[in-house]
Amino acid sequence: MKIVTVEAPVNIAVIKYWGKRDEELILPINDSLSATLSTDFMCAKTTILASPLLKEDVFWLNGKQQSLDNPRLQNCLKEIKRRTNLESPILNWNISICSINNFPTAAGLASSAAGYAGLVAALAALYNIEGDITGVARVGSGSACRSLYGGWVQWNKGITSTGEDSIAHQIAPLSHWPEMKVLILVVNDERKKYSSTSGMKKSVETSELLPFRANTVVPKRIEAIKEAILKKDFETFAEITMKDSNSFHAICLDTLPPCVYMNDVSHAIVDVVHQYNAIKNSHKVAYTFDAGPNACLFLLESEVDEFLSVINYVFQPPTDLKTLEYIRGIKTEPKIIKDELKLSFEPKQQKPGFLKFIIHTTVGNGPRIIEDPENHLLTNEGLPKDL
Amino acid sequence: MKIVTVEAPVNIAVIKYWGKRDEELILPINDSLSATLSTDFMCAKTTILASPLLKEDVFWLNGKQQSLDNPRLQNCLKEIKRRTNLESPILNWNISICSINNFPTAAGLASSAAGYAGLVAALAALYNIEGDITGVARVGSGSACRSLYGGWVQWNKGITSTGEDSIAHQIAPLSHWPEMKVLILVVNDERKKYSSTSGMKKSVETSELLPFRANTVVPKRIEAIKEAILKKDFETFAEITMKDSNSFHAICLDTLPPCVYMNDVSHAIVDVVHQYNAIKNSHKVAYTFDAGPNACLFLLESEVDEFLSVINYVFQPPTDLKTLEYIRGIKTEPKIIKDELKLSFEPKQQKPGFLKFIIHTTVGNGPRIIEDPENHLLTNEGLPKDL
Numbered sequence: 001m002k003i004v005t006v007e008a009p010v011n012i013a014v015i016k017y018w019g020k021r022d023e024e025l026i027l028p029i030n031d032s033l034s035a036t037l038s039t040d041f042m043c044a045k046t047t048i049l050a051s052p053l054l055k056e057d058v059f060w061l062n063g064k065q066q067s068l069d070n071p072r073l074q075n076c077l078k079e080i081k082r083r084t085n086l087e088s089p090i091l092n093w094n095i096s097i098c099s100i101n102n103f104p105t106a107a108g109l110a111s112s113a114a115g116y117a118g119l120v121a122a123l124a125a126l127y128n129i130e131g132d133i134t135g136v137a138r139v140g141s142g143s144a145c146r147s148l149y150g151g152w153v154q155w156n157k158g159i160t161s162t163g164e165d166s167i168a169h170q171i172a173p174l175s176h177w178p179e180m181k182v183l184i185l186v187v188n189d190e191r192k193k194y195s196s197t198s199g200m201k202k203s204v205e206t207s208e209l210l211p212f213r214a215n216t217v218v219p220k221r222i223e224a225i226k227e228a229i230l231k232k233d234f235e236t237f238a239e240i241t242m243k244d245s246n247s248f249h250a251i252c253l254d255t256l257p258p259c260v261y262m263n264d265v266s267h268a269i270v271d272v273v274h275q276y277n278a279i280k281n282s283h284k285v286a287y288t289f290d291a292g293p294n295a296c297l298f299l300l301e302s303e304v305d306e307f308l309s310v311i312n313y314v315f316q317p318p319t320d321l322k323t324l325e326y327i328r329g330i331k332t333e334p335k336i337i338k339d340e341l342k343l344s345f346e347p348k349q350q351k352p353g354f355l356k357f358i359i360h361t362t363v364g365n366g367p368r369i370i371e372d373p374e375n376h377l378l379t380n381e382g383l384p385k386d387l
Numbered sequence: 388m389k390i391v392t393v394e395a396p397v398n399i400a401v402i403k404y405w406g407k408r409d410e411e412l413i414l415p416i417n418d419s420l421s422a423t424l425s426t427d428f429m430c431a432k433t434t435i436l437a438s439p440l441l442k443e444d445v446f447w448l449n450g451k452q453q454s455l456d457n458p459r460l461q462n463c464l465k466e467i468k469r470r471t472n473l474e475s476p477i478l479n480w481n482i483s484i485c486s487i488n489n490f491p492t493a494a495g496l497a498s499s500a501a502g503y504a505g506l507v508a509a510l511a512a513l514y515n516i517e518g519d520i521t522g523v524a525r526v527g528s529g530s531a532c533r534s535l536y537g538g539w540v541q542w543n544k545g546i547t548s549t550g551e552d553s554i555a556h557q558i559a560p561l562s563h564w565p566e567m568k569v570l571i572l573v574v575n576d577e578r579k580k581y582s583s584t585s586g587m588k589k590s591v592e593t594s595e596l597l598p599f600r601a602n603t604v605v606p607k608r609i610e611a612i613k614e615a616i617l618k619k620d621f622e623t624f625a626e627i628t629m630k631d632s633n634s635f636h637a638i639c640l641d642t643l644p645p646c647v648y649m650n651d652v653s654h655a656i657v658d659v660v661h662q663y664n665a666i667k668n669s670h671k672v673a674y675t676f677d678a679g680p681n682a683c684l685f686l687l688e689s690e691v692d693e694f695l696s697v698i699n700y701v702f703q704p705p706t707d708l709k710t711l712e713y714i715r716g717i718k719t720e721p722k723i724i725k726d727e728l729k730l731s732f733e734p735k736q737q738k739p740g741f742l743k744f745i746i747h748t749t750v751g752n753g754p755r756i757i758e759d760p761e762n763h764l765l766t767n768e769g770l771p772k773d774l
Contacts, residue, residue, distance in 0.1 A: 073688075141728065206630075208603075208604045208630075208634070209596050209599060209604065209634065209637060211599065211605075212594065212596060212599040214601075216595075217595045222407070239643070242643060243593075243595075243643055246641050246642070246643065246645050247595065247596065248639050249640055250596060250637035250638065250640040250641035251637065253633050253636055253637040253640055254630075254633050254634050255633070256629060256630055256633065257657070257658075257661040258633050258657060260654045260657075261482050263651050264650050266650045267645075267647045270644070270647075271644075272644060275642040308595075363628035
C-alpha cells in the first residue's frame with residue numbers, strides 16, 4: 001500500500017491561454033504566463049492511495065463519488081503509467097483518488113487547474129515519476145500545467161504535433177517579488193455560464209482577430225512581461241496585464257455567438273482601477289479577468305489598504321455578511337477613504353451584494369506533498385475519512 | 388433673401404467606422420457601409436436663411452442658440468463657400484441656421500450624422516453647389532457623409548492625404564430591398580458615456596488588434612456584404628453584420644482604458660437574437676450596436692411580429708408606458724408568443740424598464756428638400772418660429 005497527499009495551487013494568467021491547436025492533446029495556439037497563488041486561501045487537496053487490496057479504481061471529488069470514465073482524467077492516468085518503471089509492482093494495484101477544494105463555494109473560481117495539478121503531482125509521487133510532469137497535467141486541463149510551479153510560470157505552446165514541448169517552466173520564484181499581492185473580487189453573476197472549453201473552440205472557429213492575437217500580439221507581450229517581472233517593473237507589468245486581459249475578452253466578443261464573461265460590475269471594477277491609477281499618475285493596480293466576471297487584481301503590498309478603502313467606498317458589501325467574511329485571506333487594516341480620493345469616486349453607486357466577497361492573497365509556491373498522515377483524505381481502505 | 392429647409396436621415400452602419408487616419412480632415416482607416424433609415428420616425432430638420440439684412444451668422448440647435456465657433460461646423464461652412472461660384476451675391480450675406488431633431492429624447496441615439504447631413508444638404512441647396520457634397524459632411528461628422536444618400540451606402544476611406552477620395556456613394560437604393568425593416572431597442576443605461584470621437588482616438592493609439600481589423604478584416608467584409616445586399620441574401624448579410632458589430636466592440640474593449648458601450652441588457656438582447664436564430668435554423672435577425680447600449684436589429688418584414696412577440700416575452704416594458712408609446716414607428720400587430728418558442732426563452736427575466744422603448748422603422752431615402760414655406764423653421768427675419 002502507498003498513500004500520497006498533495007496540496008496544489010490555482011494560478012492566474014496575466015498573458016491568457018485562449019485557443020487550442022489540438023483539442024485532444026490540449027496544445028495551445030499561444031504561450032501563456034501566470035502567477036501561482038498561495039495555497040493558504042485557495043487550493044485543491046488530493047490524496048491518492050494505491051493498494052493491492054482495492055477491488056477497483058475509485059474517485060471522490062468534493063465528497064461525491066465520480067466516474068473515472070472522464071477522458072481527460074484517463075489521459076492523465078495513461079500518461080503517468082506510460083512513464084512508470086515497468087517493474088514497479090504498484091502498476092498493477094488499483095487506486096483510490098480523493099480530492100477536495102477549499103474554494104469558497106459559488107464563487108465561480110476555476111478549480112480545474114488546481115485539481116489536475118494536484119492529481120498529477122500526487123500520481124507522480126505515487127509512481128516515482130522523474131522529469132517534467134507539466135505535460136501530463138496539460139492533458140487533464142491545459143492551464144493546470146502552470147500550477148505545478150510556484151511564483152511566475154510560462155507555458156510554452158510548443159511546436160511539435162505530439163506536444164512534448166508544450167510544457168510549463170518557472171520564470172521566477174515567489175521569493176523574487178514577495179511584495180506582489182492579489183485581490184480577488186468575487187462578483188455576483190446571473191448570466192448563464194459558457195464553458196471556457198467550448199468558448200475557446202468557438203473562438204478558434206469564428207474569430208478573425210484570434211490568429212493575429214495568437215501569432216503577433218502575444219509573442220511580444222510574453223517577452224515584455226517576462227522582462228517586467230524580472231526587473232520588478234510594476235508599471236510595465238500592470239499595463240501589459242490589463243492589455244492582455246482586455247485583448248482576451250475582445251477575442252471572446254469577436255466570437256460568433258460572442259462569449260461574454262465580464263458583466264457590468266466587472267466593467268465598473270475596471271473603471272475604478274483606471275480611475276485610481278489616473279489619480280496616482282501611474283499604474284498602481286492591474287486587473288485581469290478569466291472566463292468569468294470575477295476581477296483578479298495585482299498590486300504591491302504597500303497599496304492594498306488604500307485601494308481597499310476605495311473599493312469599500314464604491315461598492316456596498318452584501319448586507320448579510322460580517323467584515324471578516326467579506327474580506328477574506330491575509331488580514332488587512334480597514335482604512336477610511338482619504339478625502340482627496342473621495343472626490344474622484346461615486347460612493348456606493350453599486351447595489352449591495354454586487355461584490356459577494358473579496359479574497360486577499362499573494363503569489364505562492366507550487367504543489368506541496370503533505371507528509372503528516374493525519375492530513376490524508378483517505379483511510380487505509382481507500383475510503384474518504386469524512387464519509 | 389434665400390431660405391431652404393431639409394429633412395435628413397440617420398444611418399446605421401453594418402460595417403463600422405472606427406479610427407481616423409487624419410483627425411482634422413476626418414479620414415477613416417477603413418471603409419464603412421450603412422443603411423439609411425426612414426426620416427418618418429427619426430430625422431434632423433434644418434432651415435437655413437441667407438439674407439443681406441442679417442447682422443451676423445447665428446445658429447439655433449434644438450431651440451437653443453449656439454456658438455458657430457465649433458471647428459467642425461466652421462470646416463463645413465468654409466468648404467461650402469470654397470465651392471460656391473465667386474460671383475454669387477449670397478456669399479456676402481450672413482446666415483441663420485436652425486436645426487432640430489425629432490429623436491425621442493434621452494434615447495442616446497446619435498444625432499450628429501443626421502444633423503451634419505441636413506446642414507450640408509441645406510447649405511448646398513442654398514449656395515447652388517454641384518457635384519459630391521459627402522466630403523463636406525464628412526468634415527462635420529465622419530458618418531454624416533453616409534446620410535446624404537438613401538438605401539445602402541458605402542463610405543470609401545480614400546487614400547489621398549487631402550481626402551477628396553474619402554466620400555460616400557450609394558450601393559443600392561431603398562427600392563432594391565424594401566422588405567428590410569429595423570427595430571431599435573432603446574436600452575436603459577446608467578454608465579457614464581464615452582464620446583465616440585475620443586474613444587476611436589484612444590483605440591488608434593492603444594489597440595493592437597485595430598490595424599488588423601482595419602487592414603485585413605474589414606476590406607473582405609465590405610466586398611462580401613455588398614454582394615449579400617445586391618443578392619438580397621439575408622443569411623449572409625446578417626452573419627457579417629453581427630460579426631462586424633462584435634469585432635468593433637472587441638476593438639473598443641481592446642483599448643486602454645477600454646471603451647465599453649454595450650451593457651448587460653445589450654448582451655441579453657444578443658443572446659435572444661442568437662437563440663431565436665438557432666430555433667429558426669438560420670439568421671432571421673441581425674443585431675448591430677453603435678457607440679452605446681441600444682440594439683439596432685435588421686430583419687425582414689415577415690419576421691417582425693413574431694420576433695417582437697419574443698422580445699415582449701423576455702423583456703418587461705416599463706410599467707409607466709402605454710403600448711403605443713413603447714413600440715413606436717411603423718404599426719405592428721401585437722402577437723402572443725407561440726408555445727414552441729416559449730420553451731426556448733425565459734419569460735420576463737429582465738426587470739421592467741431595462742428596455743425604455745422600441746422604434747420600428749425601415750430603410751429609407753436620403754435628405755429631402757421641403758418646399759412648403761409652412762415647414763421652414765425660421766421666420767424671414769431669421770428667428771426660430773417657435774421662439
